[in-house]
Every structure is written in structure tokens, then in C-alpha cells.
Amino acid sequence: MSVEALEPGVVGVYFTPSSIRLRAARRIDDPNARVLLLRFDAKQETTTLFPINTMPTSARFLAPKHAPIISIELVEKNSLIHIVDDLDDSEHYILPRTVEDVQLYLNECMPAGFTKDPNFGLGLDRTLSFIVQALAQIDGVEHLRLTDQKTLEVSRSDDGKTYEMGFRLFNELRRGADRFDHKARASSRRKKTQLALLWQIFRRAGIFGIPAARFA
Structure with a gap:
């Protein structure tokens, strides 16, 4: 993994497979083998996962793991911190900035029900594949958003591309x-x-x- 600042308060985490995997996939010199895996946005208090298929023998190697779902957003208050200094209006952010920070976040802060090992492409646990299968039946949905602003209700964004669900409902489904x-x-x-x-x-x-x- 590698970590890059994309803009103030926004950090991207990129995944590059090992040379062994790239060789097995016959993509050893492929410049597109480096893909965005995570994005932290402190201003929006949002962590976005871009789950990928990391099996080099798969025809969908490095493609979205839960296609047609491309990303999963985790929107939770105080999960990332954005502070504006009252004295000079300067902005400060507390969010992962190193590979070690990212690994700590994955191990300690990721909700239950998620794969936490980047080598497995992150995303939902196997037992929750039915959620992806259900969303795949809804035309146009490409993103799943989990938020602490909802409980048991669900909604869809105005453009129809994002399906929004509360963490409470998600946890009920996970426990079931x-x-x-x-x-x-x-x-x-x-x-x-x-x-x-x-x-x-x-x-x-x-x-x-x-x-x-x-x-x-």
C-alpha cells in the first residue's frame, strides 16, 4: 500500500499487488496495476472503500470486487476529525497519513462485517454477499453508503446511484x-x-x- 494526500483533509490509499501476483496475472509491467483502495475525507467525515478482486487468476483481477457496486462509504460522526482554529481560521485534520496509520484504522476502526486485509481487497464479508446481490437488482446503483444518520430506514440518492442504509440496519442484517x-x-x-x-x-x-x- 501507499498513502497520498489528494487535497487538504483528503487522503488516498493505493494498492499495488506483489510481483508474484502480477506475474501470475501476466500484468508485470502494467501501469494500471496500482489502484485506489481507500479514501479518507476528514471534512465529510467519510471513509470510502473501493473493494477490488485480488485473485490474479481471475478475469476480474483488480476490478471492483462487488460489481456493479464500485464503492462503499462509511459516514460516521467523529470518525475523522476536522478542526478550524478560532484564532486564524486555519484548518487541521486528524486522519490516517501513513501505511501504519491505515493498518491501525483497518484493524481497530472498521465496522464488523468487513474484510480488513488489503491483500483480500477489503469490502464486505462473504456472509454479507446477499446485500450486494440485492443491490445488483436495482438498476443504476453503483455505491453503498452506510451512515449513522439513519437507523432502520433506507433511501436512494437523487441521481439514483447511491443506496443509503443506516449502520443500525446494517448491523441487524450482519447479525442475522x-x-x-x-x-x-x-x-x-x-x-x-x-x-x-x-x-x-x-x-x-x-x-x-x-x-x-x-x-x-
């Missing part, structure tokens, strides 16, 4: 998805155990051509 995933995993484990037991029974009985086990 986690419960479902936990039950599915538990069910899968039970099925695997049952199959293992059936295999032993079939083997002992010589069913389905499985040689019967010999017992003393």
Missing part, C-alpha cells in the same frame, strides 16, 4: 447473517459426521462395493 452462517456450519459438521458413520457401516457390511472390514 452470522446466525444463519453459524447454523449452516453446525449443520454441515453434523452431516459430515453422519456421512463418516455411514461410511463405516457400509464398509463393515460390504455395501456399494466397499470391502467388508474383517474383525477378529
Whole structure:
């Protein structure tokens, strides 16, 4: 990753894959292999993620991970700080400025339900893919905005490109998805155990051509 100041109070975080990934993707000398992954805007108190596909064997390598959704905005009061000095009206910003700052933000400040490792392209956790699938059914929507200004209601921007949802609703959906995933995993484990037991029974009985086990 690399961090660049884009304008006062706005910082961009760029991702460049390793040479191993670029070689696997046959893009070792591609100047477009450096992509914007995050943008911090202290004035707007907004962190914008641009989730990408980081699998070099994919035809969509470095393309939007949740297409057609291009970005996910996190709008939360005091998440980033913009201060105007009363004495001289000078502006000061508190936001990530180094790779270490960005890594700390991802580990400590990112909401639950998000992939936090840049090597996996950030974005929503696998269990929340249904949100992207639902948004993909709405013509023209390219951005998801999560905000603390809403609770359980949703809305769409005037240009129709941004779908807005409150953090509270998002967390309700996330917890529901986690419960479902936990039950599915538990069910899968039970099925695997049952199959293992059936295999032993079939083997002992010589069913389905499985040689019967010999017992003393």
C-alpha cells in the first residue's frame, strides 16, 4: 500500500499487488496495476472503500470486487476529525497519513462485517454477499453508503446511484447473517459426521462395493 494526500483533509490509499501476483496475472509491467483502495475525507467525515478482486487468476483481477457496486462509504460522526482554529481560521485534520496509520484504522476502526486485509481487497464479508446481490437488482446503483444518520430506514440518492442504509440496519442484517452462517456450519459438521458413520457401516457390511472390514 501507499498513502497520498489528494487535497487538504483528503487522503488516498493505493494498492499495488506483489510481483508474484502480477506475474501470475501476466500484468508485470502494467501501469494500471496500482489502484485506489481507500479514501479518507476528514471534512465529510467519510471513509470510502473501493473493494477490488485480488485473485490474479481471475478475469476480474483488480476490478471492483462487488460489481456493479464500485464503492462503499462509511459516514460516521467523529470518525475523522476536522478542526478550524478560532484564532486564524486555519484548518487541521486528524486522519490516517501513513501505511501504519491505515493498518491501525483497518484493524481497530472498521465496522464488523468487513474484510480488513488489503491483500483480500477489503469490502464486505462473504456472509454479507446477499446485500450486494440485492443491490445488483436495482438498476443504476453503483455505491453503498452506510451512515449513522439513519437507523432502520433506507433511501436512494437523487441521481439514483447511491443506496443509503443506516449502520443500525446494517448491523441487524450482519447479525442475522452470522446466525444463519453459524447454523449452516453446525449443520454441515453434523452431516459430515453422519456421512463418516455411514461410511463405516457400509464398509463393515460390504455395501456399494466397499470391502467388508474383517474383525477378529
